[in-house]
Amino acid sequence: MTAFFIRRIFQMILVVLVSAVATYALLNLAPGGPLAGLRQQQQSARFQITEEDIARIRAYFELDLFLPYRFTRWLIGVPTGPVVIGGNEYFSDLVVGCRKPIESDILNAETGNYEIVITGCKEDVFMKDLVGRRSSRGILLGDFGLSWRILRDRPVSDLLLSRLSKTLQLIGLSTLLSLLIGVPLGVYSAVRQYSRFDYIFTSLAFMGSAMPTFFFGLLMIILFSLVPKEAGWPYVPSGLSESVRDYTIPIIGAVEAGSFKDRSLHILLPTAVLTIVNISFYSRFVRASMLEVMRQDYVRTARAKGLGERVVILKHALRNALIPFITIVVFTLPGLFSGALITESIFAWPGMGRLYLLALGDFDYPVAMAIFFILAILTVIATLMRDFLYTIADPRIRLS
């Protein structure tokens, strides 16, 4: 058992490192990036951008360093300068990057287009130049660096924290609700298999799981926000997590911007979308697993020895049926963080998911990488937790 977890923890570290390298490579190996628009500006007559400006901007984004150095600086915050051992500086003349690359237009024989190719370097960056450069302590030590675009020069962690509570509210509420509603629905539907309730419920759940979230979200906005508003009925505000100015809703009355009432009205629709989607997912799973358990010998034994139906279902069947369900619930943990990307984007909910989309669309790589990295860690933790909870829920399972 202990050996298993030690081995798993080593695996976890490996997985996290691999995913860090992979995301970093993905975002940084590709050409373009934050300097994409700069070249066009360089050619325009009004804003002359000199070579020196470009070098400065490249240094700002650390694009002047070679990829391995950039990566280790991002991951663990080294190198920050020459290695000092006993007063002597080592590696201070090591070339770690290129400040001003020589770019030449080369005719590509195949496509017939001119391509910009880096052919050499006018000015190298040496290890000693890194002294005094600002640097993060490394993402592994909890420093996510500075944001490039969304909140320029502010720590990424500030940005994440400001969005975290919104996502937690939304996902926490909807997960709680969908568990509270979905599990009993699934159980009831399984117990009353082939009844009218079961039939209607399974068809609804089937449709719910086939419904794309983005379309469902838009439908909800149309049905509960736009149409009633036009008709002068009470409506639910859609978009953002609170409104900017006060407004009045028929019957409900005046709502002050930023008040509790305002915020609860705004959270209503996104929560409903996430909850309904989750319910159809959870309850289908619980129903299937319940049906399987109900066929087992021990359930028949429990009935045979005269236990009440209630006890049989809740104690003997449900507890066993919920074991595979643990897997699904535990994996809401990373889901909590990535924050139902689509739902947040439809409802303009200022949470993590929207931040992630914004960061990817806006070339704010430190933010995107931080979110993905945290996501990878959470996923790995969820995997470990699943294995651990399995052994607690079902002592028959031995880990080895």
Next chain:
Amino acid sequence: MSAAQVASLSPEAVTIEERSPFQIVMTRFRRHRLAMVSLVVMTVIFIITILAPVIAPFEVQELSVNKYFVEWGTVDEETQRVHYLGTDQIGRDYFSRLIYAGRISLTIAIVSVIISELVGIIVGAVSGFFGGWIDSVLMRFVEFMLTIPLLPLLLIISSMLLRNEELIPIPEPVLNFMGNLLLLTPRDARNAVLIILILAGFGWLNAAQLMRGMVLSLREQTFVEASRSLGASNYRIIMRDMIPNAMAPIIVDGSLGLAGFVVLEAALAFLGFGIQDPIPTWGNMLAASQEFMLDRPWLPLVPGLPIFLCSLAFNYIGDGLRDALDPRLKL
């Protein structure tokens, strides 16, 4: 009943009409009413999208100047063509774009499913058949990939690939072929091919796991042993014994995969990381309609309903196929 009595019975009484496995499956599939309805609906949608150039009254990119958001059913005075569903924000015919978009969205889903099932079959069969370190390396990799949250990863990859389209070299014939299939220029088809690669790149994982499981159980069967004792090569055993016998879950996975890919492709386009605007897809049409839904609340239904319909229909077909092929299958 003694042997003599059986022998005295007429042949009609003891034998039933011979039916091929395919006929048995079809009979069982027909019993799933919703799956049959879905099959009909999808066939109709397929025919419409295949005949897109014939049916569509307007060209995909054709602009009707000064006719933005005209009512549905408006007739174009000059050419007498009808805007069946009206026009969009820059005067392009909605109906024509919708069926061209269907052609693109469905083709992407189908090609992605074919590629991912093929890759899954090969990887799963190799992994299950040979076992050992090949198996553990491949399966650890698959498990690892399956734990990563799919959408965030897809978003990173597609945002990178779509911004640097030339990053992955795609052979010219493939682009031309896809261009002809999707009625796009080879240049625009590159976009679609990249999305297919991205979708298929993550779609094969499930199929590989299924295939491996099937191969592991088939490996112990007597007919495989018989093949081997007759001197069949590994290749022959995999191709003739393993893969045909493991097709049931793969077929079901494929039809459910179609639903998944239609939705996923639409989701990527909806979030702005899929196929971009001048090329119509249901996803980016939905995203565009979102901007104007304050004034035209019913607009998102036009591109949204086909997505939902296809997703639902493919799910029902998958459900029906599972019931017909192997009701015990869990997918």
